Amino acid sequence: MSQLWQWFVDLIEAGLELSRSATGSAGLSIILFTVLVRLVLLPLTFSQTRSMQRMQALQPEVERIQKKYxxxxxxxxxxxMQLWRENNVNPAAGCLPLLIQFPILYALFIAFRDFSIGSFLWIPDLGKPDPWFVLPVLAGVTTYFQMKTSMTTVQPQQRTMLVLMPAMLTFFAWSFPAGLALYWVTSNIFSIVQQVLMNRRPAPAPAGKGKAGHERGVS
Structure with a gap:
């Protein structure tokens, strides 16, 4: 393990210990740690959400292009693709906040080997798989709704991810420590609430040069 990666794992462990000292509970410490991580990622998530909202605003123009060609x-x-570039739209934006959390999940998996984990609710040991498989199911269900709420339009490639990603998370959470599943479920719930609130805000208007630039590029 590289020195940089070890430093990252140590940072995760320190965050867990700090949150547990504040809550007095292993489960609550993971929930608090998750919320802190999501707050740190909030600027990136906000940027990606605005990109997806711009994609929604451009959907009528996309449909016009599809009809024309x-x-x-x-x-x-x-x-x-040219239209999206002109309006700073990333069609994969909805999945990015999910993907960047995978290194954190792996670091948590390593940290849990040394982190003293206790019981939480129906789970006797957060360092072992959920014996009732409640968290794995919740991990898959909340992942689906998190992705669904972040997608303003569903492209063919996104439909595949919408099925594949929740299935993968359910499978992994089935055998991984329950603490990891608790992290993922909490993160998803945070994302869903955040997305619902952000969707209430008006979408940013497409760049004025978008349509004109498109016409110059394809005519």
Whole structure:
């Protein structure tokens, strides 16, 4: 293990110990730690959400392009990608906040080998798999709804991720420490609430040059 990675794991362990000293509970310490992580990631999540909202605002133009080039899918894809670039839209933005948490999950998995973990609610030991498989199911269900609420439009490639990602998380949580599943469920719930609140805000208007630039690029 590299020195940098060990430093990251040590930082995770320190965060868990700090949150447990504040809560007096192993389970609550993981929940508090998760909330702190999500607050740190909030600026990135906000940026990605605005990108997805711009994609929604551009959907009528995307549909117009698809209709115009219905006999030339390659040309339609090029025009749509150009439109998205001009408006700073990333079609994979909805999945990015999920993907960047995987290093944190792996660091938690390593940290839990040394971190003294206790019981929480129905779980006798958060360092072992949930004996009732409640958290693995919740991990999959909340992952699905987290991704669903973050997708303003669902592209074909996103439909695959919408099924594959929750299934993967359920499978992993089935055999991994319950503390990891608790982290993921808490993170998903945080994301869902955050997304619902952000969706109430008006979407940013597309760049004024978007349509004109598109017309110049594909005409």
């Amino acid at each position: 219905k006999n030339n899918p390659q040309k339609a894809n090029e025009a749509i």
